[in-house]
Amino acid sequence: MLFGVEKFICKACNKPALVKFISFGKMPIANAFLTKETLEKGEFYYNLDVGFCEECKMVQLIEMPPYSKYIVPDDAGKTHYAFFSSTSKFMEKHFAEMAKEAEEKFLDENSQVLDIGSNDGILLKAFKNNKTLGIEPSDNVADVARTQGVETISKFFTEELAGKILAEKGNFKVIFSTNVLLSIIEIGSCMKGIERLLANKGVFITEDPYIPEILEKVSYDQIYDAHVWYFSLTSLSNLFERYGLEVFDAEKQWVHGGSMRVYACRKGDYPKTDRLKKYLQEEKEKDIDTIQPYLELSKKVEQSRIELKALLRKLKDEGKKIVGYAAASKGTIVQNYCDIGRETLEYISDSTPFKQGRFSPGKHIPIVSPEHFHEDNADYALLSAWNHAEEIMQKESEFLKRGGRFIVHYPTPRILEPESTNKPSNNPNSEDFPGVEIKKLNVIANGQGYLFEVVRNDDNLFSGKFGQTLVSELYPGTIKGLHKHSKQTDYTTCIKGNIKYVLVDDSQEPAKIKVLTIGEKNSILVKTPPGYWHGYMPLANEKATVLHLMDRTYNPKKPDTERKDAFAFGDVWTVRPS
């Protein structure tokens, strides 16, 4: 208990119960990259302090900078937002699946769909059979949505706007907000608006970064101006309850470095799912409803700063040339909090033309094009988009080949060695194959023998849903697959021998292929969600024993398995010398 500590007013429940647990000091707006002209004018700074409400358990910025500081209209009065969702193929697939799920579970032909913060219409355009409406305050992004036929209102969503929409359009069966609720300062007004607009048995589906993930990864750079709330299921449940809603389901998502999709309805409309109960239990075990884990985060963040500065200083002392990679909001936080300026990072390489020629907020590090970076001879690049590390390592193979190395600051600052980072066991999430997750299995051996755990109910990758397990033995020369499930998730490991495990994503042209080795040489468990073709083959002319866990029981009358020739995507099987 923290007695005698200053308490602030919680902006979620309005009680004076908000306790500061971390301070990053004075911070500029994370995404306000400066031109030569604005450089001289001086920047807006605020105190980036984060608090925990002892009443409603909500984590929030203590000083919330007004929207006008980071959403700036141009000369014509139009507001601009630089990130277009549809430019990301991963996100497009993610949203298409989200729409499909809502159609199957909640919608009938007469129901309407609303998306708060609809961006360029990436989610709504996936609905073919229902009337949709988007709310997107950034004019330039809303314009793009309209040209694609997605009806969009360019306003902030408030209770007042909800009243107008209700009068004109009626109710909505499903209301979405993805990566938006965390930015809405007037969250009470927003919740009232949602409650008013929900149809009978309507569902509000929101997806935002999940604070337990930030605690686990020490990814403090997800904390900045435009993110004013950091949700747990505990705090969201408390928030919704005050507005007559309740959470009835939740599902972890891979996007934005670890998010939670949350399903809410009017009290009692839908039964609470087992997986929600499991997540809530996990939060209890992690003391998410106390300030303790946040105080621990504060200590880890401080330690991370000390270690990153020491690492960079050591490299500088050795005469190494260090640059920044990706001019992102995350980088602004790390540079300013850790006091890393031009004396350390010569420049930042970024592929966005808009940012090139500008300067980073606070530290004024010049931003250059990737061409400049590629022609340069930097020794190290500090990576700010750590959630895309795997993708970037593949893209920058030339830099790595000539001895260049990336530095990451999370969860502990370190130099990424390509040998280790290319190993699948170090990539818990495959961003190029959304939903595919890998768990490293630790073999514990002694004189008596050895053992390794395979799946635990508290594993992050395990959904908690159990269908059946089975063991299969494969003789050399056999190929199992390819097959695909529409509903079933597989968890696969090889407990004797080794297999080549092939995953294919043919949702776009050309199909993408991922190959993993699983077995005694690489003890991992692979989670394969529905929708991917997969198959396997024993390696090294030896038998292989494969252990499967499925989240559904096999129904011989209606098997959830589609089959394809093992060579349908070419020869993915022949082992070639590397």
Ligand SMILES: [Zn+2]
């Ligand atoms: Zn509160």
